[in-house]
Amino acid sequence: MSSRPLTGSSAADAVAIGREQTRLRVIEAAIGLLTRGGRDAVTTRAVADAAGLQPPAIYRLFGDKDGLLDAVAEHGFAAFLATKRVDPDPPDPIEDLRAGWDVAVEFGLTNPALYTLMYSEPTRATSAAFKAGMEILRGRIRRLAAGGWLRVDEELAAQIVHATGRGAVLTWLSLPEDRRDRALLTALREAMVTAVTNQQPAVRDAGPAGAARALHAALPEQTALSGAEQHLLREWLERLTADR
Incomplete structure (x- = not known):
């Protein structure tokens, strides 16, 4: 069975879903580090390693470490x-x-x-x-x-x-x-x-x-x-x- 090519809107939706899934994976990795080692354990490099990403991906998704911590807090709320x-x-x-x-x-x-x-x-x-x-x-x-x-x-x-x-x-x-x-x-x-x-x-x-x-x-x-x-x-x- 052949698959239909993605339209522009469906391709954009797929990218958005993939980005959100990656974002959630990073947040969960940060929460794991936070739980095990406290706030000092939540470094961009450690979070990237735990999420299976390169550190620049953290900055693309959250801006900086403070942005990541804000996202973790929002997830907690x-x-x-x-x-x-x-x-x-x-x-x-x-x-x-x-x-x-x-x-x-x-x-x-x-x-x-x-x-x-x-x-x-x-x-x-x-x-x-x-x-x-x-x-x-x-x-x-x-x-x-x-x-x-x-x-x-x-x-x-x-x-x-x-x-x-x-x-x-x-x-x-x-x-x-x-x-x-x-x-x-x-x-x-x-x-x-x-x-x-x-x-x-x-x-x-x-x-x-x-x-x-x-x-x-x-x-x-x-x-x-x-x-x-x-x-x-x-x-x-x-x-x-x-x-x-």
Whole structure:
């Protein structure tokens, strides 16, 4: 059976697929070196050798070593994102928050070298996969707010959850193995839960802050108000949520 010659577009597609496969092979080789020997082991020559390429290929694909490390970090964020499971209507929003925190921490403990690289530079917060993961977290926070469970405003709550998870992993990894105690992780998680949530829905409290947060969370679904009215209502609600 004779094969048809590739058209211009299909030939370009084949080249793009081959380039992406090579790129992934290099990233996986870099992750292997990172896992076994730490960041210092990830040199362009070592990565090229592990991927079966010549060093100039690394520069063609990633620009330089920093570009390669950025790609490795992005791959890590994407892998972490794939571990997230989202329940749009969890039976217990606080347990859902705990479960999400546990998943994030466990990923860091399972992939220590990769996790450290992912969070070693603030600029990596621009990663598309990192932003997608934060949107999942903000969705959890929004459900807490809509149910009146949130003690603080949504942005602060997201920052607390993220910071405690990241801090828990990096602190754990900094400890000698014989001093690592899972009780530390549990204590940090529960401190996070206490900081951002109420044990009972805040709308049951006498103060207006919890009810204001719940209404603020539901406001994007409001269609009866004009844009100017929604803006004014948000301003009022934000002032009420600050009344603690």
